[in-house]
Amino acid sequence: MKAAVLNEWEHIEIKNVAVPELCDEEVLIKVTYAGVCGSDVTIYKGKHPTAKTPVILGHEFTGVVEKVNSSKRSDLKMGDRVVVEPLISCGECSACLEGNWHVCRSLKLLGIHTNGGFADYVKVPAAKVIKLKDSMSDRIAALTEPFAVGFHVNQRGGTKAGDKVLIIGGGPIGMVIGIMAKRCGAERVVFTELNEARIDMIKSFGFEAIHPGHEDVAALSAEITQETGYDVVFEVSGSQSGLLSSTDLCAIRGTVVFVGFPHKRPEVDVLTAIFKELNLVGSRVYTFKDFVRTVRMLEEIVESQQYNLEGMISDTMPVEQAEEAIQKMIRGENLGKILLTY
Structure with missing residues (x-):
């Protein structure tokens, strides 16, 4: 072969x-x-x-x-x-x-x-x-594994109905986290992303996007969250700037989920985490139950044409x-x- x-x-x-x-x-x-x-x-x-x-x-x-x-x-x-x-x-x-x-x-x-x-x-x-059900194409089925990551990440973050969610990094994993956040009931899903072509893709899925190089992320986030901060922040970029902003932009007693792999040992603003009493959470792959649930959710998305x-x-x-x-x-x-x- x-x-x-x-x-x-x-x-x-x-x-x-x-x-x-x-x-x-x-x-x-x-x-x-x-x-x-x-x-x-x-x-x-x-x-x-x-x-x-x-x-x-x-x-x-x-x-x-x-x-x-x-x-x-x-x-x-x-x-x-x-x-x-x-x-x-x-x-x-x-x-x-x-x-x-x-x-x-x-x-x-x-x-x-x-x-x-x-x-x-x-x-x-x-x-x-x-x-698999016949309704799901082979091409969409091939997305199951990353979507299982996205679902498990939201489980770790405790995403629930009415939450305002921030995703730092709009690559493929960031996108599936956003889709799964909406499936978990998030009211608003906002991305920060530097790549303008990716920003176009993010918006095509109905999400909001902020370009940190062109816009004031802190000011726009304050407006979006009525100055309370995001309930859940997913740090997907693995960048030092993303890690630092994740705690700054999270709400008091909110949750930051670390998803992206840093290229070197990073710094995290522990003092802000202490003062806000944040939940700092790691997330690794998925449980088998989450994987099976993801298959069924993808089938539902396909059948409903939600995305x-x-x-x-x-x-x-x-x-x-x-x-x-x-x-x-x-x-x-x-x-x-x-x-x-x-």
Whole structure:
């Protein structure tokens, strides 16, 4: 089969490799679409703390069941359209024993620590396979993983009806956080973003956007929130300026959720957090329950036509161009999600 293999840091080679052989309780998936993630960029650059080469990247993918080797998944059959929750937990550490599999002490992911979806076929744990309704296209299904991140982030932030929400950073993850914030009942969702093309995309989804280079974020935010501050602030940029403004712009006793990965150890305004009695929250991937709920929510969005989710996909490229897709992200040329096709 054809696969995009990260042989060494900053070098992907398109190779013919053997189709994976199934072990017990595994399913073989024929991949139809795979999303390119910011984590793939981090791995490609050799900056991921636990990834090793060689590896087939790709943890955001959808496909069709090709073969099932499971006594527990009698519901799965050849031809079923599915998505896969890509987390691999040890099941033995304290986090796993408490049911928090997604923050396992030795958490691994398909496409990072074992071969993933940048290939014609990928083998996955049978328990992680979720069937899709016919109403959801393969292209939208490929967005499930980042939307699960967005939903879990809102769960961590406690987003609720009537909240005023600020999202610092309007890239693909910021966008899905915004959509999921509205699904959780947020009254207003406001972005700060420097890229004017991304601002246009943000506004096309019905959200408000402030350009920090051209507008006074503090003054506009005071007007939007009647000077109380935002109930929930999601810091998605990972920038030092974003981290500092997150506490400044949050309401007293509000919640700041840290989502973006800083390039170096950052500074956070702890004094403001103390004086405002803020909740400072981390968020990592998603629970399996959140992932399944995300699939159903995406199906509801598609069926209700609440959002044009196709508008989230800015580029579609053949898997042979996986390295160019990653370079495109490094250069900041993609506005939304890049999908690889097979």
